[in-house]
Amino acid sequence: MWFTKSIEDTLKALNVNPETGLTSEEAVKRLKQFGPNRLEAKKKKTVLQIFISQLNDWLIYVLFAAVIITFLMGEYVDAAIIVLVILINASIGVYQELKAGKAIEALMELSSPKALVKRDSHTKEIDSSELVPGDIVILEAGRIIPADLRLIETANLQTEESALTGESVPEHKKAEDVYEDPNTPIGDRENQAFMTSVVTYGRGTGVVVETGMKTELGKIAHLIDNEETTKTPLEKRLNDLGKMLGKITVGICVFIFVLSWFQGRDLAEMFLTAVSLAVASIPEGLAAIVAVVLSIGVTSMSKKNAIVRRLPAVETLGSVNVICSDKTGTLTMNKMTVTQLFTSDGLIDLDDDQQEKISNSAKMLAKGMILCSDATLENGDSTGDPTEVALLVLGDTMEIDRKDLSKNTRRINEKAFDSDRKMMSVLVKEEDGDYKVFTKGALGSLKKVCTKIFSDGEMRDISDIDFEQFSNAASKMSDNALRTLALAYKPATKETQPEEMEQDLVLLGLVGMMDPARDEVKPSIALAKNAGIRTVMITGDHKNTAFAIAKDLAIAQNIDQVITGPELDEFSDEDLRRNVDQYLVYARVSPEHKVKIVRAMKANGNIVSMTGDGVNDAPSLNAADIGVAMGITGTDVAKGAADMILTDDNFSTIVKAIEQGRNIYSNIKKSVIFLLTCNLGEVVLMVIALLIGWASPLIATQLLWINLITDSLPAIALGMDNGDPDVMNEKPRNPKENFLSNGAGLQAVLGGLFIGLICFFAFWYGYYEMGYSPSDKNVPEEVVKNARTLAFMVLVFAQLFYSLGLRNMKKSIFEVGLFSNKYLIGAIVLGILLQVLVLFVPILRDAFKLHMLDQKGWIMAAVLGLLPLAAHEFYKVLFIRKK
Template sequence: NEFRAERAVQALFRLVRTRARVRRGKRVLDVDSEEVVPGDLLLVESGTRVSADLRLVESHALRVDESLLTGESLPVDKECARVLPEKAPLAERLNMLFAGSMVASGRGFGLVVATGMRSEVGAIAGQLAAVPREPPPLLRRMERFARVIGVAAIGLSALLVGMGSLRGEPLGELLLGAIALAVSAVPEGLPVGLTVALAVAVSRMARRGVVVRQLPAVEALGSCGVIGTDKTGTLTRNELTVERVVAGGLSCEVTGLGYAAEGSLVGRGKPVLPAEHPRLFRLLRAAALANEGSLSRRIDDSEGWEWSGDPTDVALLALAMKGGLDPVELRDVHEPLAELPFEPERRYAATFHRDEAGGLTCVKGAPERVLEMCTAELDDAPESSGMRPLDREQALAQVDALMREGYRVLAVAEAEASEPLEPGAAPPEPSELVFLGLVAMTDPPREGVTEAVAACRRAGIRVVMITGDHATTASAIAVRIGLMAPGEAVVTGEEIAALDDAALGERVADCVVVARATPTDKLRVVRAWQQAGELVAVTGDGVNDAPALRQADLGVAMGRAGTDVAREAADLVVTDDDFSSLVAGVEEGRVAYDNVRKVTYLLISTGAGEVICVTAALAFGLPVPFTAVQLLWLNLVTNGIQDVALAFEAREPGVLDRPVRPTRERVFDRIMIERTLLGGAVFGVIGFAAWLGYMNEGRSVPEARNLMVQLFVLFEIFHIGNARSERISLFRLSPRRNPILLFGTLAAIGLHVGALYLPFTQKLLGVAPLRVDEWVTLAAMAATIVVVMETHKLWSNRREPAPAEATGIRAGGRG
């Protein structure tokens, strides 16, 4: 754990190890980022990775990608003149640049105020290195279990030796009996069986998009009661999409997701053709022309799309193409002459064009700013191109309504002129524009996320969105995916900072959205859940997520968009960044734990039977029914092969419909203890009765031991069917559901039969072939384990009915 923490910290600092341009005195120097010190003036431009925290002194159209630190997907507009409150959240410090962030566009310079461990990224590194890691839940359970088994084996062996000594029995025989008892009690095949069960789950998870970095983390995912998930890129696509267009009285829904120009405009349930609505057509045209992005089909893949530029521009190009417009053809018809790029102070972008009719100015930007420049709007009537005075209040009301739904809203306008702008002339500030309408966009939820959240709810898992984004945006997405009800309260980073740990625990006990969260906020929230007894899984992809990923019982990093820092801090990696894949991993984690229980039950119940049989024989003064070598053969070979094959058992129906296991639940819960004791009792009582009968018949000890070995081999073969499910009858479980178990059982039988006839193994194990009538008698005795355990399953299902889906299974399906 310490090694992984160190690697995560190293990956964190690799983000800021770059070259930097600094101004010292009258000289501009190109230095290594490690040589930057507080007091330097650091120069940044498009494509520069910022190497220190700095206060902006000058900026020009400066936009910075801070997603690694804040989780926000869109670049942030920076303003050197902005004055902020002293305790402004990191995501709202618009006059600051932070180490590790990337300049998306523009240029500027600022005064370095913090470097290294004193920077924001350094603070995250300090938190990351300081977070201790607890062993995974399965390891904690198995450590407790191993201690119990070890103490019980030693204690029982010592007790029998002491009792035998008091009776005056030979010490040599007592020691042999004690060794046999210890060998019976210790499940030698359990480490291999558990490892195989977890390895099988790792393979199954990988096929469903989850890569496991630590083997015990497989089961932990199935045990978690809370999943704290990032929003951007995990619950959402991380691709801006225009979903609504309002052109006066015409309101359209836009189908299709992401940056693929596949979809259409729909109004009142019917397709809307921009060619039939002049205002809508001109809105789409202006959105495509006031644009610096590009969007086209991939040449090598007709089904894929490639894009470049600002996400907002690409989303507007996709909108225009869905409406049937071709941006390339538009630029050919309307020749670009000049532009006013978007700047925070300006709050709009404008392009100036020349066409056959004269000049055309296209503007997009913040609604309040664009509306200030508008004096008129187009008539809504189809086939009409007449003007009417702008109803600014109505337009602002439409903006407000869309923003309350969590949309990012842009206004679009244009102006036509008889003469175009003179080539080379400085573009003027647009005025007397014609307002065309509003465009509402969002980062939409991924396909299947709503269903995945519902599946978590059925499984008793609480899903909580933890994001650096605004509360309005976060709550809008949460409502869409069914995570929260409209109007439900959102916890913000500002609230968290004002609460002590006790109050925070109460505040986040039932919350579903945490917005504007800093790395420290995420860490404190995760700790609050853990202190409340929850097993917590946390997803993340950025530097800001690393401390919480490491603190969580299970850290889950994103494979595509995730940083090396997040992956080093995590236990699992979701390869497609999709929350639905994580839910599939939860299912596989539960299946893994089921198979761990099955493997454990098979070995422990068999071992318990051997212990009862050996203990009873010693208590009655009889010879030990098995030699140590025979017990090892039973535990490691005949039972061990089947035990490993049992780890490949397919999932049972209704795995995700079960409640979450309590964090302190032991591997042996009530039903497992009942089944183990009952199975062990059948093994032990019938086995001892047979041994007592053989001794009373006057059989020799080697001959009787040979019969006992064959009896217990048959017990194990019958019992493997009982172990395949706690609730479902073995007669309803087709062998085709687990062909590896079928072939493993046949292999175990083949090995044992071979051992009966090979001279070397006959001598080593003390075994010999039996007559047919002896096999029939032993098989009838061993079959009692099936009758008893089937009766127990029937009684258990009546006592505690399982969900209907959990007790039904297809005869030949793989589950």
């Protein structure tokens, strides 16, 4: 029971020095001993279980009934073919499910949380799975606690433990507490922090005491059964479409069977034909195909620095018309550099190498900034806020020995930063034993609590002229797109409490720092604008600073397009909704403002993407249609709330993700339209022939074979099509649009009718070339076989070739590139080879009841098979000309 042990006993039991942490060698040994720090994954389905689940469908049950009937009738070959088709279809389904599962697992690995630990006397960030008992973990606001810890140091630390306790109110933590009662509830253990809890305030240090399944969360995981995987809205929509089409098709098949009964046909044969038509016509593999396309798409996106955490986000990406972006790190390089200092002694421009002008005030300013920083910087590797890292670099620039400063000063207490005060304070004990409070924050906030100023090496009362000089200096820095940060201090005692720290302070100085815009951002903003996407910058910077960056990036043209948080507060919700679309830059905003901005934009019908990195950004990330977290600077809370994570914190990656999201949706739509068109063609062929009293154009085994060849590989290959380079010239997709919108449904109907009619003509021609009519009585069996063979070949050729035309709804196949989708070409070639194989191998030809075509038959099959593609291409040419 670690919570019953003192800090000293805990560290002794784990054999670790909190100042140095574990050595790398010891960490490796313990990792082998205790295993990775991760919860055991849910028990996966075996391949056999997945295979059996593919057979768990009422249509498959009907097919099995058909197998039994055909076997009892002595039609052993037909029974064998039906069983073979069922098994092959199930095998393809297994492959698709395994493929999708592996892709999602890869994404989960990419988005695993990080932990800040001390090893080999250095602070470093590692994957949380590498943590071992004895590791010293550093906690700060926004971090998800990566393992169960015994706290050894706390400074106003609060954690939210609702995942374990159900209480959403943050718990205060005290490292020095020890509990004698071994039954102390989790919620009362104030000296511990638990895996997946969130640091909401303050900071602390803890030693890892339990990892993986031995944590409190791991104990709960032992009790959890495998959960059913929920379907995405996209999959539900596809399932609903499939059910609707299924009902229509089954109705048609019942009608065919009843009609055949009245027409006096062979009922056993027509039963098999009707069932096979139902199976062939219903796109039962549509949801699986879409899952594969989505998983392949998001895996590809992850390689381009965009990790999609929730698959429905891919669908939403295509509809985004507003990108609300942070400035720092997303639009800019996230490498802050202090370029100017201002004290009562005047302005120092570090870019101009004015080292000789650095006064004692400036050195004291730099020293205070370092002591107020929670960042680390060692050998070029840094952790923490870029602003705070820049302050450490400032110390190095001014030749301050940070290691010596850290060794000779100790932080006693602190008052953490929050967005309301816009300040943070620390109480430190210096080398000479004196205590001082250092407070850094916005100049406007510090002005309210400063009563003195450090000037000419001593403190004196601050005057209005001093305030005016500092305000003018800050304003000039902001006009030059510099971020300003002020520092104050005061003598203190060991007993100074956090609530006393920010009173009667001495103003020391002001620093101005620059975070230059990324080179690739400006072209990306222009690309987004061309695609009908408005870029809005939301930042905590001053109005002038924000506008300077926004103007440089061509986000805003004039200052009237900029509004500040305090100005927003004067708007009612209705006023904000009416005016929100006219502003392109929001400056000096709080996290609460971000939520209001997003809600107002959405109320106007916009589909909004919002970026964020902090704990307080989680509400706005949740409120947005697409929440985008920063992978490098983002806190674990922000990543957990986001739909997408940028591993490079780059705005241009958002635009690329939107482009790829549009292409993924377009590819899914191609697959849907292809399947609907092909299946409709089969229904049209069968219904017309049977209605006018002709023999069935296709028998059961032929229908199932067509379904096998055309409904799997070509549909998947269309879903893996290359992206359309012109997709960003189109406006965002209406989120209410479905797969059949914008004429796609009509195109599927017309395509299906045309294919059906072409095959109907081929069936008639099969009789005609042998001197018969389908209406004749006592037609020789070989003539019927010839007609069916021709219809069979034309239907397969027509569907395979037609897939080429669906690669782009506007461009011709030559503009797109006839051979640019190698997967589709491969699927078509394979389909044709299998079809020809069935006809040329005698045993297969007899099994499928086919007749070898003559030269005219082959020419007719090729020509008629190409006609639907040619007609579709002709339609596109007319459509393009009309546009």
